[in-house]
Amino acid sequence: MHAIPLKTNNFNSMKKNIKIIVFALLIIGSSISCEDYLETDSNSTFTEETAFSNLDFATKAVFGIYGNITSYYMYTYHLGLFYKCDTDIELSLSEDNGSNRSLAHYAGTEGSTGLDRVWNLMYQTIERANICIDNLPQSPIWEGEYSDEAHRLYGEAVTLRALLYYELVNLWGDVPFKVKSTQDGDDYYLPKTDRDLIYEHLIQDLADVEEYVPWMTVTGTAERVNRAFVKGLRARMALSYAGYSLRNTSFETRRGRYWEDYYKIANEECREIMESGKHTLNPDFENIFKTIHAYSQDLTYKEVLFEVPYGRTYSGRVAYSIGMKHRSNDTKYGKAAAEICVAPNYFYSFNRNDIRRDVSVALFDYNNSKNVGKQYLLPYNKADYYKPTKWRRSWIDPALGGGASKVSYTGVNWPLMRYADVILMFAESENEMNGPTPAAKSALSLVRQRAFSEGDWATDVVNYVDSVSTNKESFFNAIVDERAWEFGGEMLRKYDLVRWNLLGTKLDEMQEDCQKLINGDPKYAHVPTYIYWKYLDDNETIEILNPDYEMPSSVSVEGYTKSSWIPKMSDSHKSTYTYRMSIAAHGYDRTKNNHLYPIHSDVLSASNGMLTNDQIP
Template identity: 35%
Template sequence: MVLAFFMNGCSDFLDPDSLSTFDTQYVFSNVDDARKATNAIYAHFSEDAFRSRLSNNMTGNTDIEQNSGTGSTARYEIWRLEAQPNNGDLKIVWEVAYRAIRDANIVIEGISSSAALNSTDAAIQNDMKQFLGEAYTLRAYWYSMLIYHFGDVPFSTKAPKPGVEFNLPKEDRNVILSSLIQDLINAEAGMKWADELPFGIEQVNREYTLGMISRLALQRGGYFLKPDMTMERKSDYLDYYAIARDYSKKLIDLKDRALPKDFRQVFLNQSKFIVASNSDMLFEVPFAIGEGDVGWNIGIRVDSGSHPYGAGSNYMSVPPTYYYSFDKKDIRRDVTCGLYFRDKDFKQQMVAVGSISQGKWSREFLNPPPGPSTDKGTGINWPMMRYADVLLMFAEADNELNNGPTPAAKEAFKRVRQRAFDEADWAIKVDQYIAAASSKQAFFKAIVDERAWEFGGEMIRKYELIRWNLYDTKINETITGLKKLADDAFYGLGTLPDYLYWKYDTSGKLVILNPDTKLLAAPDASWTRFSWLIGLHRTPNAADPSAYQTWITTNWANYTKAPVRYIMPIPSVAVTNSLGLLKNDGYGFNF
C-alpha cells in the first residue's frame, strides 16, 4: 500500500494523501524497502514534466539555444514568455515537482526517524545515509527548478500525515535555497561515491551532491527577478560564492579525475548505454528503453522512412552566431552543432542555417537500431552534471572571491579548455588565452564564454544567464550578431561563407568544403552549392537589407528588454486550491 502511494500519489500537492505512522515505520525499518521508497522519487523523471519539459523544452531561449516562436500550443507560449496560468505544461511541471518533493519528504522523514539510520550494522547505516542524501539532493533539484521558473513558491519539508498543513503560502526563494544548501552540506559526508554504488552515475551520488551544493550556492548568490520587475542580488552573496568554491574544491580534492580526452565519447556513451564512473559525467537521469525523449525532441534530426532508426526531431536549434563563436580549432564545435540530418533513406543532408541541431545525441547512434516505427522512448540518458561544470564553478567562485583569477582558478579553467584543442595548439589556444584574461572581469567573461562552448545543448545556459544578470545582454548580442551575419552575406562582406559547398565521400558521409570560409565557387563540379549565411535574409536577391528571416526578429522578441521576465505564472489549479494563499501578483502579470 505504501509503495503504491509513492508511485501514484495525488494530482495536486496541496491535497496530499496521508500515510499511517505504522506504514512509514515498516518501510524504513530495512534497507530493501527503504531503497524502493527512495526509487519512487526517481520515477518522476520519467514523466513529461521532466523528460521533455524541464530537461530541455522549457530551457530556451538563450544565446546558444533557440526555439521557434510561431506556434500556439503551451510550449510556444513558454518560449515567447507569454504563458498564461492555464498553460498545460506549467501545470504538469508544478504538480510533478511537488509530487517528487512530497515523496522526498516521506523518505527524509522516514529514514531520519528510523532506527536503521543508527544501526550498529555499519553496512545498514551507510545504506540509509546514502538514501537520505539521495532524497535531500533530489528534493533540492526540484525546488531549484520551481524557483527558477516560478520565483517564490510554497516550501514544504514535511511528509503528508494527519495534522500537517500543506496549504502553504509562498516562501522567499532565498530562504528556500539557503535551507536546501544546508541540508546537502549536512548529508554529503554520509553518501557514497559513484564507484561504490550499484548503478554508478545513474544514481545520485556524493559527487553529484557536492556539485549540487556549488550549483545551488551560485544560484543563491546570483541575481533573481523580483515581482517589481527589478533584478536583485542579496548583500550576502559572497558567503554563497565561498560555499560554491569550498564544496567544488572539496570534490576536486577528494575525488579528482582526469577529463576524458574524447569530448564526443562523453555523449556518445549515453546513446551507446555506456555508464562510466570516475569520469566527466557525475549524474545522468537513467531512462530505460521505452522511456526518455533524448533523440526524439532533442538531438540530430532523423526522418522516418526506409531504415530501422525510427523518427526524431529537434526542438532546440543552435543559432549560427553560436556556431561561429567557437574557435575554428575547438573540437567541441562539431560535436555540439549538427550541420546535417538523416533523411527518409538515412542519408545525411544539409540543415538550413536556422536549423543547426544539438549534435551531442542522436538516435542514429543506437545499437541495435530501435525499429522503423519508433520515436519517443529511446532510453538515452540525460546529463544532469559533469565534472567540467565543477571545475568551472570553482574557477568562477574563486575569481569572484579573490577579485581576480588565482593560479588555482586558472588551473581549473585550463583543464576544461585543454580538452577542446589538440595538444599542439595549447600554447596559443589555452595558455596565451588564459594569460590574457588576467583581470577579474576578463576572467569572468572567459568563464561565460567557456561555459557556452562546453555545455551547449545541455540546457543549463538559461539558469546561468539569470544568475549572472546577463539574459537581455546576451540575447541582444545574439540578435545583433545574426543581423550582421545576414548583412555581411547580403552585401558580400566578411570572410564567412554565404554558401557552403558539400559532397559525399566514398563512405557516404557528408563532407563540407568551407564551413568557415567564403568561396566564390567550388573547385570542381563534384561539389553542391548550398545556401548558408545568405539564407539569413528572407529575400537574398531583393534590395531590402532589413528583410531578415522572421525567427531572428521574433524568437527573442520578449527577451531584449531588461530585465527579461523569465518568471512564469503559478498554474490556475494551484491558485484555486490554495483558497487565497497563492496569487499571480507582480512580474507585470495581468490575468
C-alpha cells in the same frame, strides 16, 4: 555562514497508512495512495513502520523518489525542454501555442498548458522525499548492521529534494516550502517562502549529508546520487543564490542577501571535488555523448556526475525531441522531431580549431526524404535547421530503426551535471572572490585543453587564457563564453544567464549577430559564400571542406559539390529568416526581466487565496 538551521524531526508514534498527501494548493486537496513498489500486504495494513522496517523496503521507498524524478525530467525534457529555452544558444522558433512554445518565448500565462502538471509532479515527489527523510532516522536500520546504507538513502532523499526545489525556484521564484511529510491536521494552504530562505536551508541540508553519500568509485553508477553530485549541486545552488534573480517584493533584480558567503561555498565544494581525484575529464569530448547514446556509463573518467535514467522505448525523448533532425520515414535510424534549435550564429562563435564545435552543432542532418539514413547539408537559408547535435538518433546503439523507427521514447539518459561544470564553477567562484588567480586560470585551461589538439595549446589555451586574465571582468566574460561552448544544447544556459543578469543582454546580442551573419557583416568574414562537400566512401557521411573559410570562387575541387552558403541568401529568404528569429524570446521584456513563470490558474484556485502571481511584473 548565515544559514537556517535544520529543524529537528518531530515524529509521532502513530502508525499511519503511508500516503503521499499532496496539500490542497497543489492537487485540490487530493491524496495519492502508495505505489506498488512499496506494497507488502494491502494498502490498509502497509504502514510507515513496515515501509522502513528493513533495508529492502527502505531502498524501494527512496527509489520511488528517483522514479518520480525520472517522470519529471521525462516531462520536462519533452514539453519542459521549452522551460529552459530561448537563450542566446537554445531556441524554439515555432509560433506560440498556449503551451510549450509560449513558455519558451516568455509569453506564458496562468492558463498555459503544462504549468500545473510540472508544479504538481514536483511537489508530489518532494512529499515522497519528505516521507523518507522523516522516517529513516527512526527506523530499525538507522543503527547497526545497515546503518551506512540507511544513511546513504537518507542523503539521497535530501539531495533529490534539494534538486527539485532548485528547479522550482528557478522556474517560479518564491514558492511554498515544506520539509516535513504531511500529517493529519496540517495546514495544507501554505504561503510562499522567500527563495533566499529556501536556498539557505537546503544548502545547509546538503552540507549535513555529504558524508552520508559515497563517491562514485563506490556507487559504481551515475544513475544514483553520489558525493560529487551532492557537492556539485550545493555549488550550483550557491552560485544561483549568489547570483541575480527577479525578486517579488519590488520586481528588482538583485543577488541573494549573503551572496559573498555563497561564492565561498561554491568554491570550496568545487575545490574539494577536484582535489578528491575521483573524477576527471573524458579526453574525448564526443565520446561523452556517444557513451550515453549506447546506454552505457563512463566509469573510467566518471565525467558525468549524475544522469537521469530512462528506458529504451518507454521513457525519455533525448535524441527525439532534442537533437539532430531525422525525417519520419528514416527507417535506418528512426524519426527525430528535433523541436529545439540553436542560434545560427552559434556555430560561427567557436574557434575553428575547437573540437567541441562539430559535436555541438553540425552543418548537416538527415532531413531529406530521398535517401533515408543519409546525411545532407543544411539548407543555407533556413534559420530553424540548426540543432543541438550532442543528441543524435544516429548515435543510438543498438539503433532504433526498422520497426522502432517511429518510437519517440529513446531511453537515452540525460546528464544533469558533468565534471567540466565543476571545474568552470570553480574558475568562476575563484574569480569572483579573488580575481583571475593562477588557480582560476588553471581551471579554465584544463577545460580548453580538452577542447583543442595539443598542437594548438600554445595559441588557444596558454595565450588565450593569459589574454583574458588581465582583470576580473575580462576573465568573467571568458567564463561566460566558455560555458556557452562547453554546455551548448545541455540546457544550462538560461539559468546561467539569469544568475549573471545577462539574459536580456545576450538575447539582444544573439539577435543582432544573427542579422550580421546574413548581412555580410565583417564580424562574419570567415563565413564562406560557397561550401564544398562530398560523401565519404560509405556514401552516407558528409565531409565538409571549408565550413569556416572562403574558397576562391573560381576554384573547382575534384570530388566535392559546390553549394551556396549563407552570404548567398536572397532578400526574400533574409526576410523569412528574420521573421523566424523574431519568434524567439519575443515575450521577454528587458525592463522587467520577466524570466519567471506564472503559477497556473488551477493551482491558484486550489490555494484558498494563499498564492498569487505577484512575481509577474
